[in-house]
Amino acid sequence: MAQTSRTMSFFSCFLPFFSLVFLLQALQISSSSPTPITIPLSFSNTDSYADLYQKLSHLALASLARAHHIKNPQLSSTAFTSTTPLLPHSYGAYSISLSFGTPPQTISLVMDTGSDFLWFPCTKRYQCKNCSFPGAREITSFSPKQSSSIKIVGCLNKKCSWIHPNFDPQTSCGECQSLSAKNCTQICPPYLILYGSGSTGGIAIVETLDLPNKKVPNFLVGCSLFSSRQPAGIAGFGRGPASLPSQLGLKKFSYCLLSRRFDDTGESGFLVLDGDSNSGKKTENFSYTPLAKNPIVAGKSALQVYYYVGLRRISVGMKKVKIPYKYLAPDSDGSGGTIVDSGSTLTFMSSPVFEVVAGEFIKQVKLYRRAENIESLTGLRPCFNLSGHDSIVLPELKFSFKGGAEMKLPLANYFSFVGGNEVLCLTMVTDNIGPALTTGPSIILGSFQMQNYNVEYDLLNERFGFRQQSCK
Ligand SMILES: *[C@@H]1O[C@H](CO)[C@@H](O)[C@H](O)[C@H]1NC(C)=O
Ligand SMILES: *[C@@H]1O[C@H](CO)[C@@H](O)[C@H](O)[C@H]1NC(C)=O
Numbered sequence: 001m002a003q004t005s006r007t008m009s010f011f012s013c014f015l016p017f018f019s020l021v022f023l024l025q026a027l028q029i030s031s032s033s034p035t036p037i038t039i040p041l042s043f044s045n046t047d048s049y050a051d052l053y054q055k056l057s058h059l060a061l062a063s064l065a066r067a068h069h070i071k072n073p074q075l076s077s078t079a080f081t082s083t084t085p086l087l088p089h090s091y092g093a094y095s096i097s098l099s100f101g102t103p104p105q106t107i108s109l110v111m112d113t114g115s116d117f118l119w120f121p122c123t124k125r126y127q128c129k130n131c132s133f134p135g136a137r138e139i140t141s142f143s144p145k146q147s148s149s150i151k152i153v154g155c156l157n158k159k160c161s162w163i164h165p166n167f168d169p170q171t172s173c174g175e176c177q178s179l180s181a182k183n184c185t186q187i188c189p190p191y192l193i194l195y196g197s198g199s200t201g202g203i204a205i206v207e208t209l210d211l212p213n214k215k216v217p218n219f220l221v222g223c224s225l226f227s228s229r230q231p232a233g234i235a236g237f238g239r240g241p242a243s244l245p246s247q248l249g250l251k252k253f254s255y256c257l258l259s260r261r262f263d264d265t266g267e268s269g270f271l272v273l274d275g276d277s278n279s280g281k282k283t284e285n286f287s288y289t290p291l292a293k294n295p296i297v298a299g300k301s302a303l304q305v306y307y308y309v310g311l312r313r314i315s316v317g318m319k320k321v322k323i324p325y326k327y328l329a330p331d332s333d334g335s336g337g338t339i340v341d342s343g344s345t346l347t348f349m350s351s352p353v354f355e356v357v358a359g360e361f362i363k364q365v366k367l368y369r370r371a372e373n374i375e376s377l378t379g380l381r382p383c384f385n386l387s388g389h390d391s392i393v394l395p396e397l398k399f400s401f402k403g404g405a406e407m408k409l410p411l412a413n414y415f416s417f418v419g420g421n422e423v424l425c426l427t428m429v430t431d432n433i434g435p436a437l438t439t440g441p442s443i444i445l446g447s448f449q450m451q452n453y454n455v456e457y458d459l460l461n462e463r464f465g466f467r468q469q470s471c472k
């Protein structure tokens with residue numbers, strides 16, 4: 001309920017309605033006073049991510065079952081591979097550049113495996129509130145008028161239902177139900193998406209996606225007219241029908257996350273899109289764990305978008321930390337379990353999980369004094385003051401997954417210097433707000449923990465793989 005009212009007030013405050021009318025006029029399509037449809041955010045752990053305002057996720061969309069029905073058949077048959085640079089930014093996310101339209105216009109987008117819709121800033125009148133981020137490029141808007149291949153998605157187009165969960169054309173596309181239905185010009189209702197923080201809204205279009213060695217016509221993308229708190233557009237890589245991997249019929253994709261030391265330097269890691277259905281082989285030196293089944297919970301379609309993995313054990317030093325099973329596997333409410341999310345910067349652990357992990361570090365680290373002043377300043381903990389010591393000795397952190405895959409993290413992936421080179425803090429976050437935030441995954445593996453890892457989402461074989469490597 002709280003969610004709905006937040007949505008409504010957002011809408012009445014910020015919807016620059018004239019922009020929509022302007023766009024429709026520019027495209028010579030009559031406006032039929034479309035009713036905005038709200039896509040609610042049914043999972044709100046992210047609100048507690050303190051300064052991680054760039055957390056990008058939670059597009060509530062269709063179920064996985066539906067995804068299988070509506071996969072675009074003409075695209076899924078063609079094999080291709082494409083490699084794209086992946087840039088780290090100080091606002092926490094990794095971005096890619098993609099080209100859309102005829103002639104192509106290049107747009108920078110945040111790569112997000114935690115959502116499944118792709119949208120970009122659109123038209124000259126694009127408005128973005130609270131969108132200045134350190135390291136964010138100047139926002140470039142896609143110009144619909146300069147493209148000959150743009151089409152507005154009609155109300156009866158099945159792609160319209162990809163963005164609007166529980167969409168019923170019978171009731172939502174009234175004008176198309178009459179005798180003249182074949183000529184119906186009613187457009188797909190505008191979308192409004194709320195993220196953990198921030199939002200975006202606009203209208204659905206199809207455009208030509210111009211990949212380095214392949215042109216993909218009729219790619220569904222959001223032409224956003226307004227946003228709040230978005231450093232760039234978003235490319236959703238989640239498990240829904242509208243996501244980039246689904247629309248391209250990818251068999252797998254992988255990315256290599258460059259160390260955060262290279263934030264905003266222009267150095268990049270890379271993202272590989274692989275459409276070859278013969279790519280069933282394991283990649284050299286990769287460890288794999290099966291992608292876990294997503295919990296199916298009525299009213300929580302956002303859970304269908306995530307990549308769940310079977311995290312079984314967390315070890316600190318030689319010690320296996322005791323985590324109750326209910327946090328490791330999702331229950332019938334969709335609470336619990338672990339997801340991998342490129343749009344999250346720091347790994348999130350629900351408070352009962354975090355407390356045992358942090359507690360074990362505190363227990364084992366005897367050499368350094370706690371820096372409680374820094375803990376209260378940053379919200380990170382534990383923090384240790386290394387003053388007077390010339391070496392760093394901290395316990396190893398290891399994640400063990402179903403099937404035996406182990407991720408032994410390099411120290412730089414879970415401890416960071418905070419303001420100088422004296423104090424180190426554990427760089428993972430938790431919610432200490434209480435029981436209200438217990439739904440959704442218990443553990444969200446963020447990109448910071450996967451710096452200098454090459455990670456692979458093998459959709460064909462339903463498995464998640466990784467290996468440590470330099471990503472330059
Ligand atoms: C921008 O952010 C500031 C501080 O977080 C907030 O007070 C203000 O209401 C925001 N403005 C908009 C338009 O979202
Ligand atoms: C629908 O379009 C067809 C072909 O363009 C045209 O012949 C027909 O008159 C149109 N019908 C209506 C009701 O506009």
Ligand SMILES: *[C@@H]1O[C@H](CO)[C@@H](O)[C@H](O)[C@H]1NC(C)=O
Nearest residue numbers: 283284285286467468469470
């Ligand atoms: C795989 O691991 C072996 C042994 O550590 C190493 O020599 C080799 O270079 C690795 N191959 C790749 C592609 O990383």
Ligand SMILES: *[C@@H]1O[C@H](CO)[C@@H](O)[C@H](O)[C@H]1NC(C)=O
Nearest residue numbers: 371373374385386387422423
């Ligand atoms: C770290 O410890 C040293 C020595 O006790 C102290 O002088 C310094 O202020 C501490 N640093 C921080 C950031 O608390």
